[in-house]
Amino acid sequence: xxxxxxxxxxxxxxxxxxxxxxxxxxxxxxxxxxxxxxxxxxxxxxxxxxxxxxxxxxxxxxxxxxxxxxxxxxxxxxxxxxxxxxxxxxxxxxxxxxxxxxxxxxxxxxxxxxxxxxxxxxxxxxxxxxxxxxxxxxxxxxxxxxxxxxxxxxxxxxxxxxxxxxxxxxxxxxxxxxxxxxxxx
Amino acid sequence: xxxxxxxxxxxxxxxxxxxxxxxxxxxxxxxxxxxxxxxxxxxxxxxxxxxxxxxxxxxxxxxxxxxxxxxxxxxxxxxxxxxxxxxxxxxxxxxxxxxxxxxxxxxxxxxxxxxxxxxxxxxxxxxxxxxxxxx
Numbered sequence: 001x002x003x004x005x006x007x008x009x010x011x012x013x014x015x016x017x018x019x020x021x022x023x024x025x026x027x028x029x030x031x032x033x034x035x036x037x038x039x040x041x042x043x044x045x046x047x048x049x050x051x052x053x054x055x056x057x058x059x060x061x062x063x064x065x066x067x068x069x070x071x072x073x074x075x076x077x078x079x080x081x082x083x084x085x086x087x088x089x090x091x092x093x094x095x096x097x098x099x100x101x102x103x104x105x106x107x108x109x110x111x112x113x114x115x116x117x118x119x120x121x122x123x124x125x126x127x128x129x130x131x132x133x134x135x136x137x138x139x140x141x142x143x144x145x146x147x148x149x150x151x152x153x154x155x156x157x158x159x160x161x162x163x164x165x166x167x168x169x170x171x172x173x174x175x176x177x178x179x180x181x182x183x184x185x
Numbered sequence: 186x187x188x189x190x191x192x193x194x195x196x197x198x199x200x201x202x203x204x205x206x207x208x209x210x211x212x213x214x215x216x217x218x219x220x221x222x223x224x225x226x227x228x229x230x231x232x233x234x235x236x237x238x239x240x241x242x243x244x245x246x247x248x249x250x251x252x253x254x255x256x257x258x259x260x261x262x263x264x265x266x267x268x269x270x271x272x273x274x275x276x277x278x279x280x281x282x283x284x285x286x287x288x289x290x291x292x293x294x295x296x297x298x299x300x301x302x303x304x305x306x307x308x309x310x311x312x313x314x315x316x317x318x319x320x
Contacts (some may be wrong), residue, residue, distance in 0.1 A: 027254035034253045035245045042242040050251055051242075056256070063257050126240035144202060145237055151207050162207075169198040173233050180236045 011075035014174045018066040030059055033076065036147070043142045044087045049092070054086045061086075071158070080147075081158045084139060091135060105164055129179040137172030140165055192217045193226050203233040235264065 009034075017025035037058060041051035047068065061082060062069075070076070130138050141153040144165070155165040192213050199205045203214045217223035247261030295301055297311075 023257040026257050030253040034250045038245045038249070039242045043240070044187070048242070055301060056253065056255050057257055059253050060260070063260065067295060073255070089247070122239040123241075127237060129236070145204060145234075148205065166194070166198045170194070173200070173230075176236060177229070180232055 012071040013071050015066055015071070015075065018063065019069065026059075026063055029062075029075075033079060034059070036076075038078065040080065040142065040147060041083055041087055043146055044084070044139060045090060045131065046131045050090055054083065054090055058082050058084050063154070074153075075121075077153055077156060080143070080149075081159075084157060085141075089137065125179075129176055132176055132179070133172050136160075137168050140168040141172045141176075144169060188213055188217065189222060192223060196226040196230040199230075199232045201227040202234065290315070 011029065014025045014029045034055065037055045038051055041054045042048055045051050045054065058079065060078070100132065129173070130141070133141070139158060140154065143149045143157055147154075149157070149164045149167055155162045158165065158168075160168075195206050195210045195213070199207070199302065201290060205209055205216075206214055218227060250302055274299055287308075291301070294311055
């Protein structure tokens with residue numbers, strides 16, 4: 001699921017230490033889970049700066065509320081949920097905000113620069129396509145496709161049944177398929 | 186359910202990669218992925234997978250991760266006493282309400298009689314009577 005798949009019991013122990021105010025345990029947990037948390041938030045939000053904000057808020061919440069954490073599930077499952085809820089809050093705050101269009105002007109030049117620009121263009125197409133999906137469809141695709149979560153874990157993160165998850169995935173991927181067709185023609 | 190139909194559903198929902206399918210449906214993937222219908226469905230699913238693969242967010246930079254690790258040192262110290270539970274908050278609110286009520290009754294007694302009450306019983310009876318006469 002993640003870059004690193006740590007022993008969940010180790011995460012629980014770190015959380016117990018964090019609940020006692022152990023900043024070194026917090027640093028270890030942040031090092032272990034910070035990267036995937038950022039990648040997940042960025043895929044949902046489509047923007048690095050906002051994703052960094054969300055991840056920082058999530059870790060801050062973790063630090064402040066570690067005493068109340070109950071080791072009922074994997075730490076990562078719980079943390080995905082925290083992140084997802086913060087992403088939703090962020091999206092509500094950002095609703096209606098207009099994004100500045102990227103500079104369309106292409107510099108003349110080297111093939112390597114052209115390749116980079118084409119990659120950036122492709123990446124932007126995917127980011128825009130994901131952003132155009134309803135929030136739950138987007139989250140289902142990010143959790144299952146990008147994060148490689150099992151259906152049970154993804155459904156638990158979104159608080160829905162596995163059947164509902166499959167339906168979200170089908171609708172989301174269908175919408176993306178239409179975007180791909182538009183992209184190709 | 187018809188295998189072909191389920192195969193199509195899985196390809197539409199989970200894409201072409203076997204490892205992303207539900208465990209229970211993976212044998213179906215193995216069985217039908219080489220049939221002409223299966224290949225066509227997987228190719229259609231793969232076009233979406235390929236599209237999605239063009240968006241790999243850059244890795245987190247070291248400075249950001251370092252800033253996460255030192256987050257606690259930039260926060261005010263956590264309170265030493267644990268946060269009050271709901272029951273404790275209710276008890277505290279009831280205590281404050283009782284003190285406020287007693288103060289109110291005491292003030293009303295002095296206002297009415299011109300001198301402080303001689304006993305708590307006397308004062309409480311006065312307060313209850315005052316509340317009963319409220320419209």
